[in-house]
Amino acid sequence: MANTWVDSTAAGFGQWADGRDDDTADAQGVRLLLELADEELGLRGPEDLDAGALRGLLLEVFPAAVVADADEVPAIVATVRHLIAFLAERGVADGAALTAELGRLEPEFAAAVEAADSTERRAAAEVLTGLMRDDGVDPADPAAAERWLAAFDALPEQERFERTDAYLRQVEQLAVPPVRLAPEAELAAAARASGLTAQARALAAWTGERAVTEYDELTGADAAAAAADLGIATPRAEGDPAEQADLPEIDRLWWAAVEADVIAVTGRRARPGGALADLDGGADADVLHVWLRLFDAAAVPEHAADDGLDAVELVQNELTGVLIHLYEQDAPAPAAELGDALLEHIGDGYEVSDARALEGAVRDALRLEIADLLAWGVVREGAGDGLELTPLGVWGVRELLRADGFAAPLVGELAGASAADLVAGLAWHRADTAGEEIDGWLARHAAKDAAADLLEVMRSGGPGARNLAAGVLGRIGDEAAPVVRAAAGEPLCRPYAALWLTAHGHDGFALSRDEYLWVFVDTLAGMLETAEPDAAVRAALAGVPADADPAAMVSDIWRADHPGTTEVLDALGAHHPDREIAKAARTAAYKARSAQGPAGGS
Incomplete structure (x- = not known):
């Protein structure tokens, strides 16, 4: 259920708007703003809406929580003005100060909504394109894409949601960490020297011009002869072979060679295939193409069914x-x-x-x-x-993996990306490649611009994005100090900016205990977005200074003004290695829920 102050304030605004006979006063929009102020900023009543809270609401909370078109900004700003006027008339807000602050914020708010809108549209377009491809529709065909979109829009809303949700889950599962690739010449040399290449080439030469069975394969006797003549061990075989399949090693190699056209079979006769010349003297790309076909067929031989497999x-x-x-x-x-x-x-x-x-x-x-x-x-x-x-x-x-629809990025692909895309991409990186990716990105961006873009990610993103953005920011030199210093007064940036400034020798930015607890909660909340709770807790605890008092810290976390506080305490209560501290975390989680009141538990 909603918080009482939100209900009463929204109801009062509705009556106020009705009395003014003003069609532009958006009561639903005001309720949304009040709910965000309550749930995301922790305001305890309309009197808490001061200039700082308004800045956080419009520049941080709203763009991250609400999908809005850039052309809706004037109407949203008008709604905020109506809310300010209503609160001022009730004597619970400084109307002049809030109106002045809104005027200063409007350009930044418009830019934040436009950026979020562009990101949202891009993400939606990627999802729709993926759904089209899953349905066999070419997104590059305008007529086919338009027909598909019309049919998709005609589906019930619940079905559209379920299809989109299923697609996003599949995409998340079909993603692997970025890797580095060797140069093509090196790969081609390895393919030419591969034992798979040597075996396929030898089997083609051994086969020459040979009769095959009605199933386009060797007879059992020929398969056994091939294994003996080519020195191919057959540890998977059982007994004398009646057919090629009784020698799994030969069967697998035969069908791989046929699939790759190293051996051609027509009219119940086998002979060397056209791709054999590519293996023997083809260009690098041709050799790799044939080797990949061999590997694809050999890695997972065809079996009739899963039932009865040995x-x-x-x-x-x-x-x-x-x-x-x-x-x-x-x-x-x-x-x-x-x-x-x-x-x-x-x-x-x-x-x-x-x-x-x-x-x-x-x-x-x-x-x-x-x-x-x-x-x-x-x-x-x-x-x-x-x-x-x-x-x-x-x-x-x-x-x-790419042929099966996996997202399989390469290290270095994010060098020219935006800060938001860099941070999103880093979530898939392993520790051994993330640093290289960040260095490549920083080399392409001026220090001050990079810092400003990363701080914007902190303002608009969730805990995981803030953690990663802070990690990248930490690799930027002191030339970014003016930009970071300017962000030190903003709620979501302040703790990370203070850590950066302190690390770069700037005095006066030491974290308070409350800020330290907030950073810990933000860090663990970010880890919980992508890791299992036990692994996230282990990783977060590894970063706690050795001289910290973990029991006291856990006991005080419930006071942290962070939306992820209860989730973090629940994770600590379930997975902290010290049983007494885990118990303290469970108690603190109860306190956090009690402090949130009914709205926090809804």
Whole structure:
């Protein structure tokens, strides 16, 4: 339920507007402003709406919380003027001071709404474009796009929401961290030297002109002869082969070579395919194209159905998950870790009758797959007993991910981006690439301009965006001091600006205890946006100074004037490693909810 002061003030404004017979007095707009002032700024009544609160409401809260067109700004400003006039007449606000402040704020407010509007429109356009593509519509075809938009607009609002929500969830799942790519010449050299290339080339040469079965494959006898003549081990085979499929290693290589046109099959005869020449003497791009087709077909061989798969087929079906796991890691992953992740995924996705027996078979099958990936030049042994993708493996896996609709960015792509896009992109970066991305961005932006843009992100973004923007700001030199100093009086920028100024040797900006607590809450709230609560709590606690009193800090957090206070205390109560401090956090969360009153718990 809404706070009493919001209800009473909104009702009073409605009566005031009716008495004035003024059609431009927007009662619903006033209620929205009051609710934002209550929920986001923590105002306890209309008398708290002073010049500072008005600045925070219009420049920070409103653009982040409300989707508004830039051409609506005059009407919104008029609504604020009506609210000020009403409060002044009731004697609960300084009308002259607020009106003067509104005049000063109007240009900044217009710019903030326009920036948020542009970002919102761009995001909406990206979503609609993605939905079109999912429906098989080419967004570049104006007529087809217009027909699709008309049909989408005609859907019930709930269905449009559900489709959009499902798409956004899918996009979030189909995103991987940025990576660096080796130069094309280096990748092509690795592809030419790949064991997969060598095996495919050798099988094509061995096949020559040969009759094949009605299923366009070798006979069992020929498959066995190929394995023997080419020295290809067949540890997955069981017994004498009656058909090619009984030798999984040959079967997999055969179909990969056919898919890549290294071997051509027509009229029940096989012969070297047109792509063999590209492998033998093609340009770098041609070699990589053929190698990628080989890798794509070999990485996940076709199986008729999921039902009745043995452990070898099961692991091959899930090998892309193993490759993605390696792609996303910032350090080599031990084979045992890969096996654990694979088994967990299999347990979630398949009916398993004998988990213990399956575990051993799956780990054995995974060892065979890893041996193939090593031989193909896709994986290499890293530090300790860990495994990592080779540069060729990174390139190949990224190409497969992109073909499947994943967002797979490259390090350095954000160098020319806006500060808002940089911060949004950094959320996907690993620790080992974020610094490089930030350095590239800073090299393209003047220090003062970069600082101003980052501070604007702090004003308009949530905790996660503020954390990342502050991290980037921390890498800017002292030439940005005038810009940062100017922002030190703004509520959402003040703590981070003070930290920056203090770090750069400027006196008089030490954080108060309340500000320190606010920064801690903001930091953990930002981490909770993208990380599991236990991981977020561990990371936040790692940044607490060694001389801090954690018990006292947790006990005082409930007083922090931050909308994420209760969420942060709930996370600390559930995941703080010290049981007594966790208990104190739960008690503090109760106090925070009590202090918020009915509106905070609604």
